[in-house]
Amino acid sequence: MPRRILKRWFPNSKSIRESKSFKFLGNMLHEPGLWHLNRRSVAKAFFIGLFVSMLPIPSQMIVAGLFAIWLNANLPISVSLVWITNPLTMAPIFYFNYLLGNWILRSPVKLEKFHLSVEWMVKQMEAIWWPLLTGSIIIGIISGILGAAFINAFWHWHVRRSWAKRKLRHKH
Numbered sequence: 001m002p003r004r005i006l007k008r009w010f011p012n013s014k015s016i017r018e019s020k021s022f023k024f025l026g027n028m029l030h031e032p033g034l035w036h037l038n039r040r041s042v043a044k045a046f047f048i049g050l051f052v053s054m055l056p057i058p059s060q061m062i063v064a065g066l067f068a069i070w071l072n073a074n075l076p077i078s079v080s081l082v083w084i085t086n087p088l089t090m091a092p093i094f095y096f097n098y099l100l101g102n103w104i105l106r107s108p109v110k111l112e113k114f115h116l117s118v119e120w121m122v123k124q125m126e127a128i129w130w131p132l133l134t135g136s137i138i139i140g141i142i143s144g145i146l147g148a149a150f151i152n153a154f155w156h157w158h159v160r161r162s163w164a165k166r167k168l169r170h171k172h
Contacts, residue, residue, distance in 0.1 A: 034068060034069065034072065034073070034074065034075040035074070035075065035076075036074065037074065039151070039152060039155040039156075041072070041073055041074045042073075042074050042077060042151055042155070043148040043151045043152050043155075044068075044071055044072070044073035044074070044078075044148070045068060045073040045074035045075075045077035045078040045081070046077065046081065046144070046147035046148050046150075046151045047073075047144035047145065047147060047148040048064055048067045048068055048071065048073050048078040048081075048144070049064055049077060049078045049079070049080065049081020049082055049084075049147075050081055050084065050140065050143040050144045050146075050147040051140040051141060051143070051144035052064040052067065052078075052081075052082050052140070053081055053082040053083070053084040053085045053140070053143075054085065054093070054097065054136050054137075054139045054140035054143060055136050055137070055140055056094050056097070056132055056133065056136050060082040060085070061079050061082050063082075064078045064079050064081070064082045065078065065079050081147075093139075094132060094136065096135070096139070097132055097135035097136040097138075097139050098128055098131050098132040098135055099135065100134075100135035100138060100139065101130070101131030101132055101133065101134035101135030101136070101138075102131040102135075104131075104134055104135065104138065105130065105131055105134060107130075107131055110127040110128060
């Protein structure tokens with residue numbers, strides 16, 4: 001795996017461990033597995049990040065971070081992948097998840113004309129929360145499994161290619 005590229009993109013473990021924002025986690029951030037770039041740690045991080053990114057919950061980064069700590073996955077990758085659902089992509093992703101949940105639960109689509117008010121939002125959430133959550137969990141599991149499988153396959157391919165190149169260099 002191109003570790004040098006990933007190391008440039010993500011903050012180092014020392015700067016995060018020494019950050020005042022994360023002092024409440026104590027020694028949990030000192031676990032080496034949270035920072036290693038190996039196939040298992042990165043594959044778990046992809047599952048966690050992609051799964052949590054599909055959940056319609058606040059504080060996705062915190063949830064992904066806690067899952068990464070609990071499952072000893074790469075913390076920076078887990079946390080950064082939740083940005084797949086960002087202010088630009090959130091609406092279409094969650095709308096798709098809602099439609100999937102409706103289809104699975106065999107319930108009608110219950111969206112009313114948009115009105116910018118707290119009452120309208122509460123009423124809509126009461127009507128859509130179950131299909132939205134159902135679809136989001138299913139899409140989260142599927143995307144997490146596919147992401148982890150892709151990383152495993154890519155990692156194996158990259159290692160085999162590196163070994164083949166190394167063998168060619170030693171023959172000449």
